[in-house]
Amino acid sequence: MGPLSKSFGGHALHDLPMDAAAVAVARPRIQPDALLEVMIESIPSGLCIFDHDLKLVISNGRYGNMYGLGPEQIPPGTSLHDILAASAAGARGPLNIDRLRYDGPDGGGPRATPLVAELGDGSVFTVSRHPMLDGGLIEVHRDITDARFAEARAEAARQELIERQYAIDQAVIVAITDLQGRFIYANDNFCKISGYSRDELLGQNHRILKSGEHPPSLFRELYRRIARGQVWRGELCNRSKDGSLYWVDTVITPQLGPNGKPAAYMAIRVDVTARKRAEAQVVYAARHDALTGIANRAVLLERIEQALQKMQQHDAGFAVFLVDLDGFKNINDTLGHAAGDALLKELAYRLKTSLRDAESVARLGGDEFAIVQEGRAVGREEAIDLASRVMDIVSCPFELDGQEVSVGTSIGIALAPVHGTSAGELLKKADLALYRVKSEGRNGYSFFDEEMSRKVDTRLQLIKDMHGALHRDEFRLHYQPLFDAKTLRPCGMEALVRWQHPVLGLLAPDEFIFLAEETGFMEPLGRWILRKACADAAAWPDDIRVAVNLSASQFRSGTVFQVAVSALTEAGLAPERLELEITESLFLQNKDSNVAAIQRLKDIGVTIALDDFGTGYASLSYLLMFPFDKIKIDRSFTQGLSTRADCAAVVASILALAKELGISVTAEGVETELQFELLRNAGVDHVQGYLLSRPRPLPELDIVALRSFARPGVAA
Ligand code: C2E
Numbered sequence: 049m050g051p052l053s054k055s056f057g058g059h060a061l062h063d064l065p066m067d068a069a070a071v072a073v074a075r076p077r078i079q080p081d082a083l084l085e086v087m088i089e090s091i092p093s094g095l096c097i098f099d100h101d102l103k104l105v106i107s108n109g110r111y112g113n114m115y116g117l118g119p120e121q122i123p124p125g126t127s128l129h130d131i132l133a134a135s136a137a138g139a140r141g142p143l144n145i146d147r148l149r150y151d152g153p154d155g156g157g158p159r160a161t162p163l164v165a166e167l168g169d170g171s172v173f174t175v176s177r178h179p180m181l182d183g184g185l186i187e188v189h190r191d192i193t194d195a196r197f198a199e200a201r202a203e204a205a206r207q208e209l210i211e212r213q214y215a216i217d218q219a220v221i222v223a224i225t226d227l228q229g230r231f232i233y234a235n236d237n238f239c240k241i242s243g244y245s246r247d248e249l250l251g252q253n254h255r256i257l258k259s260g261e262h263p264p265s266l267f268r269e270l271y272r273r274i275a276r277g278q279v280w281r282g283e284l285c286n287r288s289k290d291g292s293l294y295w296v297d298t299v300i301t302p303q304l305g306p307n308g309k310p311a312a313y314m315a316i317r318v319d320v321t322a323r324k325r326a327e328a329q330v331v332y333a334a335r336h337d338a339l340t341g342i343a344n345r346a347v348l349l350e351r352i353e354q355a356l357q358k359m360q361q362h363d364a365g366f367a368v369f370l371v372d373l374d375g376f377k378n379i380n381d382t383l384g385h386a387a388g389d390a391l392l393k394e395l396a397y398r399l400k401t402s403l404r405d406a407e408s409v410a411r412l413g414g415d416e417f418a419i420v421q422e423g424r425a426v427g428r429e430e431a432i433d434l435a436s437r438v439m440d441i442v443s444c445p446f447e448l449d450g451q452e453v454s455v456g457t458s459i460g461i462a463l464a465p466v467h468g469t470s471a472g473e474l475l476k477k478a479d480l481a482l483y484r485v486k487s488e489g490r491n492g493y494s495f496f497d498e499e500m501s502r503k504v505d506t507r508l509q510l511i512k513d514m515h516g517a518l519h520r521d522e523f524r525l526h527y528q529p530l531f532d533a534k535t536l537r538p539c540g541m542e543a544l545v546r547w548q549h550p551v552l553g554l555l556a557p558d559e560f561i562f563l564a565e566e567t568g569f570m571e572p573l574g575r576w577i578l579r580k581a582c583a584d585a586a587a588w589p590d591d592i593r594v595a596v597n598l599s600a601s602q603f604r605s606g607t608v609f610q611v612a613v614s615a616l617t618e619a620g621l622a623p624e625r626l627e628l629e630i631t632e633s634l635f636l637q638n639k640d641s642n643v644a645a646i647q648r649l650k651d652i653g654v655t656i657a658l659d660d661f662g663t664g665y666a667s668l669s670y671l672l673m674f675p676f677d678k679i680k681i682d683r684s685f686t687q688g689l690s691t692r693a694d695c696a697a698v699v700a701s702i703l704a705l706a707k708e709l710g711i712s713v714t715a716e717g718v719e720t721e722l723q724f725e726l727l728r729n730a731g732v733d734h735v736q737g738y739l740l741s742r743p744r745p746l747p748e749l750d751i752v753a754l755r756s757f758a759r760p761g762v763a764a
């Protein structure tokens with residue numbers, strides 16, 4: 049039993065506005081009191097009835113629960129005022145009592161709008177008051193907390209949507225099209241970016257945005273998705289009214305109609321043109337040479353890969369060219385880097401504009417370019433044709449700072465598939481071919497051949513081996529004596545280096561000196577040679593000098609003077625007993641410091657000889673540039689003496705000039721008696737050659753025995 053049993057007192061039922069008595073009549077077996085109790089308890093609201101003094105007559109259990117009041121707190125007879133106070137102080141309080149006060153009917157009839165009771169725990173009730181004729185009052189309390197909450201949520205959601213819509217309209221481009229693709233909505237941003245007014249847009253087909261940048265397949269996929277009610281997202285390029293293109297990150301959402309099928313499409317776009325532009329710049333930079341704007345190495349490799357693929361499919365060969373300028377460094381050095389850059393730009397332009405469609409050029413860096421030549425059937429003939437075209441293109445003079453400048457070209461060519469079937473292999477082989485052109489005097493082209501490959505393999509191996517060779521004591525000095533042409537007395541010994549290679553055997557200097565020069569190894573090796581030669585010579589008779597060859601590369605770090613002086617001091621050898629043989633390549637470097645170092649050595653008493661005289665272009669002029677003590681006529685002249693009239697003439701004029709300048713002359717490479725006679729008669733001071741002695745290691749050279757040579761007539 050509910051609280052009703054207690055609260056229900058002996059009040060007259062006819063006071064109630066409800067037709068409870070009629071119900072009681074219809075069901076005679078149930079007691080009217082009990083009936084009323086059941087009825088009041090079953091009402092899904094709080095109910096309470098007050099008499100004309102506003103004292104509680106009856107209330108249901110729900111009412112007490114709603115305000116957190118137990119039946120003992122609201123016995124019949126409690127005043128409305130006290131109940132309100134108890135409710136405010138109860139477990140679910142406080143309560144907005146002021147609004148709920150009741151002083152009697154104010155005009156009769158139920159109030160149009162119910163009062164609202166808000167409790168401290170967040171519950172919200174409506175309170176409907178129904179005054180009775182006798183001054184009593186019926187109150188119905190309904191819990192609307194959930195409804196209120198839902199309503200508040202709906203309101204908040206509505207508000208949020210409005211705000212979001214506003215934010216979206218500010219930030220992004222919104223357009224809605226109907227099923228036929230006509231615009232039915234366009235926000236300000238869309239008008240702005242598209243360049244069309246809203247009037248121009250509405251009713252127009254969205255095709256007016258088409259840029260032509262996308263393949264039809266992209267749109268097919270787009271329509272397929274949205275027609276099925278799915279969302280499509282992607283980056284699109286659109287065209288604005290003035291024709292300019294812009295990129296938008298686009299989300300197209302179908303708006304479904306009541307039948308669940310799309311009724312319209314909403315496109316939300318974000319302008320990503322700036323990002324796209326930046327991306328394009330990055331891609332461009334990654335694929336183009338910064339200076340000339342033509343393709344770079346990455347693109348070249350890609351082209352070769354593509355050509356390789358095509359080759360497999362169509363069996364069509366192609367060619368890879370490496371093009372290197374001759375004398376470019378010189379232009380950079382003399383005219384400055386700006387002029388060098390201008391030349392490269394001009395050349396890139398010439399190549400790009402004059403090559404054919406199937407020929408693509410790239411710059412690899414510095415003055416090195418590469419060309420991939422494709423076509424129906426590219427073989428030697430086609431490659432030669434392109435090589436000569438490129439040489440013509442380069443050979444046209446360049447105008448730099450109002451000055452006409454010419455450069456030559458060296459071109460290395462590798463053919464696919466004969467020379468290689470990978471980009472790396474083809475480039476490496478074209479490089480080897482280029483290397484050959486360079487080493488054979490430049491300005492020309494060359495195809496790769498297998499011989500080059502072998503050379504390079506040993507070359508790399510030798511470079512590797514060379515670095516440990518000094519520590520392993522693998523270098524040797526052989527000596528070749530020089531003789532006085534008249535008396536045949538030995539007057540000096542030329543140190544000639546050899547390398548006792550553990551696998552390859554005894555290597556001649558021609559096989560490794562150039563590698564030492566290229567790799568910076570000539571300085572340590574040259575230091576060793578000087579020290580060893582001076583130490584050896586210290587044990588020889590005082591009238592025998594030692595001659596040591598110096599490479600131009602030994603002058604690079606500027607320590608040559610110091611190195612020679614310490615070699616002499618360490619060995620205790622007088623500077624007068626050292627002869628240094630240099631070639632005119634030292635002067636080609638055009639460095640004052642080289643000449644100064646030689647001069648300092650000459651100043652302390654070292655003899656300076658100009659070696660290989662006559663092989664260079666301007667030997668005679670160098671004779672006037674530096675006060676040499678000695679010149680050594682190259683063996684090619686010695687060997688041409690007896691057969692070629694011009695050789696005899698050259699030797700005669702060298703001798704005449706040398707006499708004039710007080711320089712002594714040595715002839716090297718004397719192999720025959722005839723050569724010896726001719727030279728001696730021409731007035732050569734010293735001779736050297738296989739006729740008299742080959743270069744030998746020291747233990748085999750008996751210097752004392754050599755002296756016995758010095759008898760008149762021995763050589764005759
Ligand atoms: P080079 O200074 O002109 O040396 C003379 C070369 O001619 C030597 O060759 C020698 O063996 C060779 N020769 C001597 N007499 C005759 C002859 O009658 N007939 C022929 N056909 N050849 C003769 P090698 O020893 O092979 O040296 C070659 C070159 O290597 C040298 O030419 C020199 O430029 C360089 N070289 C040798 N040793 C050294 C060195 O210690 N330091 C430097 N920097 N270069 C060196």
Ligand code: CA
Pocket residue numbers: 542597629659
């Ligand atoms: Ca020499």
Ligand code: CA
Pocket residue numbers: 659660680682683716
């Ligand atoms: Ca020589």
